Every structure is written in structure tokens, then in C-alpha cells.
Amino acid sequence: MKRIGFIGCGNMAQAMIGGIVKAGKYPGSRITASDLNEKNLAAVVERYGIEAAANNIQCAEGADIVILAVKPNLYERIISEVRDAFREDAIVVTIAAGRSMDSTEGAFGRRIKVVRVMPNTPSLVGEGMSSLCNNDLVSEGELQEVVEIFESFGRTEVVEEKLMDVVTSVSGSAPAYIYMFIEAMADGAVLDGMPREKAYKMAAQTVLGAAKMVVETGKHPGQLKDEVCSPGGTTIEAVATFEEKGLRNAVITAMRRCTEKSREMSRG
Numbered sequence: 001m002k003r004i005g006f007i008g009c010g011n012m013a014q015a016m017i018g019g020i021v022k023a024g025k026y027p028g029s030r031i032t033a034s035d036l037n038e039k040n041l042a043a044v045v046e047r048y049g050i051e052a053a054a055n056n057i058q059c060a061e062g063a064d065i066v067i068l069a070v071k072p073n074l075y076e077r078i079i080s081e082v083r084d085a086f087r088e089d090a091i092v093v094t095i096a097a098g099r100s101m102d103s104t105e106g107a108f109g110r111r112i113k114v115v116r117v118m119p120n121t122p123s124l125v126g127e128g129m130s131s132l133c134n135n136d137l138v139s140e141g142e143l144q145e146v147v148e149i150f151e152s153f154g155r156t157e158v159v160e161e162k163l164m165d166v167v168t169s170v171s172g173s174a175p176a177y178i179y180m181f182i183e184a185m186a187d188g189a190v191l192d193g194m195p196r197e198k199a200y201k202m203a204a205q206t207v208l209g210a211a212k213m214v215v216e217t218g219k220h221p222g223q224l225k226d227e228v229c230s231p232g233g234t235t236i237e238a239v240a241t242f243e244e245k246g247l248r249n250a251v252i253t254a255m256r257r258c259t260e261k262s263r264e265m266s267r268g
């Protein structure tokens with residue numbers, strides 16, 4: 001069984017480690033992590049039974065698959081720190097927004113197996129959405145091994161690298177938009193007298209249920225919306241108000257800015 005190393009053990013790494021361990025795909029003993037924040041790292045070790053590396057170099061040395069889970073602006077520094085510690089045939093997995101595979105190889109200063117992934121935080125509860133692409137050194141079988149790690153905590157898609165900026169907008173960053181929508185729905189309910197805890201529960205369960213309807217029925221979202229709107233009823237009042245206030249336009253414009261930001265980050 002392969003050993004997975006996480007360099008950086010913040011929000012996204014914890015979501016992934018939690019997902020992997022809960023799925024039983026890899027035991028905690030096959031996962032190593034390093035982080036400058038020793039207190040946080042110790043908490044993750046305690047929670048999931050993974051191993052702590054003394055530093056990034058030790059983490060890279062012992063791993064077959066090394067996931068770089070630090071902020072994008074730290075990639076250059078971390079890669080120059082650990083590049084000589086990588087095993088010859090190790091795979092480096094990047095999850096940073098706007099980080100091309102070419103720039104990763106450039107930072108290593110040599111050809112290296114790279115898988116670029118854009119995951120999202122719902123990985124922690126087994127409902128992640130991760131899109132992956134790989135460079136030519138990664139074999140079909142090796143890509144499959146990485147896909148299986150990400151599949152252990154959600155769904156996956158293999159995409160062309162040119163789609164990764166849009167992927168960031170539609171799934172990597174997207175949980176934040178949905179949380180804002182849930183929060184706004186709860187505020188609306190609280191405004192009309194609903195206790196807040198109940199409002200969050202109802203809004204969140206409704207988002208979960210509606211998403212499941214799209215995924216499981218295969219029906220067009222517009223059709224599912226139409227099925228809720230009774231003629232002259234309550235829902236169409238809300239739908240007409242969203243259109244009047246430009247909900248779709250706000251979503252599309254925000255997502256284009258998100259995609260553009262990712263492209264900008266790739267340009268450095």
C-alpha cells in the first residue's frame with residue numbers, strides 16, 4: 001500500500017485526510033503530514049491517527065504520493081525546500097488554484113510526475129468534487145491510484161488542464177457561494193420569525209435535497225424548478241423576485257471573476 005504525504009495540514013488537507021480515513025481507503029498509519037503549526041498538526045494526528053513528520057523534507061522522503069496543501073504563494077518556497085527529498089518515482093499532487101503543471105515542473109527544475117487536482121472542502125463529509133489532470137509522465141495506472149484517493153471522499157472528473165480555472169469556479173470555490181445562499185435563506189426565515197437554528201437546518205437540508213434531485217433524477221434543473229412552481233402560487237413569487245434582482249446574473253458574473261482570478265494566478 002502506498003504512503004501519502006501531506007505538506008501543509010490546513011482546511012483542505014484536513015478535509016481530505018478526514019475523508020480518506022473515514023472511507024477506510026487508507027488507514028491513518030499510511031498517511032503522514034507536516035505543518036509549521038504544530039498545535040494544529042497534533043490535533044489532526046490525534047483525531048485521525050495519522051503520523052506527523054518532523055518537517056516537510058521528512059514528509060516528502062517517505063511518501064509515494066505527496067500532496068502539496070499549502071497556499072499557492074508558498075509553492076515555490078516549499079518545492080525548493082523538498083525537491084531533493086522526493087523519491088525518483090514519487091507523484092506530486094498539487095491542489096493550488098492557478099498552479100499549472102508546467103510551473104510545478106519548473107519549480108522542481110526537472111521532469112517529475114505531476115497530478116493537478118482541484119478538490120473542495122465537502123470532501124470532509126464524503127461529498128467532495130475533485131477534478132484532476134496529469135502530465136505525460138504519469139501512467140494510466142498511477143492516475144487511477146490518485147483518482148481512487150479522491151474518489152474515496154466524493155466524486156471525480158478527469159479534465160483537460162485548460163478547464164482547471166473554470167473548475168475552480170464551479171466546484172473548488174463554489175461551496176462558499178452555497179454557504180452564503182444558506183445563510184441568506186436563514187436570514188430571510190429569521191426575519192419572518194423562525195428561530196435561527198431551525199432556519200439553518202431547513203435551508204441546508206433543502207439545498208442537500210435539491211442537489212440530490214439534480215444528481216439522482218438526471219432531470220434538467222429548470223424542469224425541477226418548474227415542478228415546484230404552482231401557477232399563481234408562492235414559489236413563482238420568489239422566482240420572479242430573484243429574476244428581478246438579478247440572481248442569475250450575479251452568479252454568472254461572480255463565477256467569471258473567480259475563473260479570471262484563477263487565470264491571473266496562473267500567469268503569476
Ligand SMILES: NC(=O)C1=CN([C@@H]2O[C@H](COP(=O)(O)OP(=O)(O)OC[C@H]3O[C@@H](n4cnc5c(N)ncnc54)[C@H](O)[C@@H]3O)[C@@H](O)[C@H]2O)C=CC1
Nearest residue numbers: 008009010011012035036037069070071072095096097119
Ligand atoms: N480551502 C479550500 O476550499 C480549497 C483550497 N484549495 C487549495 O488548497 C491549498 C491550501 O488551502 P487551505 O487548506 O484552505 O489553506 P490553510 O491556510 O487552511 O492551510 C495551509 C496550511 O499550510 C501550513 N503552512 C504554512 N506554511 C508552511 C510551511 N512552510 N510548511 C508546512 N506547512 C505550512 C499552514 O500552517 C496551514 O495549516 C491552497 O493552495 C488552495 O488553493 C483547493 C481547493 C479548495
Ligand SMILES: O=C(O)[C@@H]1CCC=N1
Nearest residue numbers: 096097168172173174
Ligand atoms: O479561495 C481559494 O483560492 C481556494 C481555491 C479554491 C477554494 N479555495
